[in-house]
Amino acid sequence: MKNIILSLCLTAMIFTMSNCEQTNLGVKSVNFSSDFAAKTSNFAFDFWKNLQADESVDKNYFISPLSLHIALGMLLNGAETDTKKEIQKVLGLENQSMEEINKTYLELIENLPKVDPKVVNTIANSIWQDKNFTSEQTFIDNLTSSFKARLYNEDFGNPATVDKINKWASDNTNTKIKKILEQIEPSQVMFLINALYFKGDWTKEFKTENTQKAEFVGTNTTKMVDMMNQTTEFKYADLKDYQLVELPYGGEKYTMNIVLPKNTSIENVVKNLNSATWQSAQNSLTKRKVVVGLPKFKIEYSKKLNGILQQMGMVKAFSDQADLSKIAKPAGKLKVGFVKQDTFVAVDEKGTEAAAVTTIGIEVTSLPVYPEIICNKPFAFLITEKTSNTIMFIGKVSNL
Structure with missing residues (x-):
């Protein structure tokens, strides 16, 4: 069987939902500008490409552009001057005011979980601040109002604070992500955290009796896996470099899009994806009966994104010249x-469960190193007049 590479585009698809119609009671739509949708989709693909370039071709990965976008949106509210411009450009929001940006985040956070009552989707944000650190009240107010973030003032010197943060992550991902921090460094004074959780049953579930052992031809090994199978009507497109099939969840507001390369690698396919080429591929989808073979799988992934974000253009924020x-x-x-x-x-046969937690650690910069003269032992001192170099007094302190 051909090498199957999965592209789970739950997050990318979120930004194309502004045209969803309210078809039944309790179903909401997410409404924001098409310009925002296109630029945030480009952010998703830019993030994907840069991560792929940084990751081994043999390693599985799973990322959430949406979780990262929201976390960086919180950080953007604390940035100024060139630091702000860089973050805004990376997010694709350089032509929008902070009022417009925050209004869109609020729309997303409030209404995205309500789009499909048959699917569980939660978004949670938090600010964790050292109790000895004082932040600007306007920053906190913006995050609590526009991002529905909850503020926690904690003792960062107490190891129990790490447990509290990890518990928050676990509680907001249905225990799927139980640890995001190992320890808090002395220089760290704040954490901005987004948690995203998704659980959706297939609209057309795979029957367990149709799951069979089959070969999965990976990049470095061939392995027998549990291959789910069904032949039914799905949206499908046969494109130049890959096949594309759309598997819906619940009320069909959320979908998994499977990208299967033809005579090329998944890396080459990803290099050519952006919001325009993706939209073109979506427009090529037509409903038809398709034979789908999809392996059951689970991925747990963790990635530090400093280098990737710097490669994308967010440089100042990581330097001692950052303006936060x-x-x-x-x-x-x-x-x-x-x-x-x-x-x-x-x-698996029933559907998909997914979670992501993005953590941004804020710390004090490296202070300049000055010569130290601490008079904590016997010392001498002179009182002089400088124009005449006259020594007026001399003294010594031996004991105090």
């Missing part, structure tokens, strides 16, 4: 220490 003065003044006081994403996905 809208979190705490002055500019140069804080920087981003790390951005990390932890994810989980499991696919």
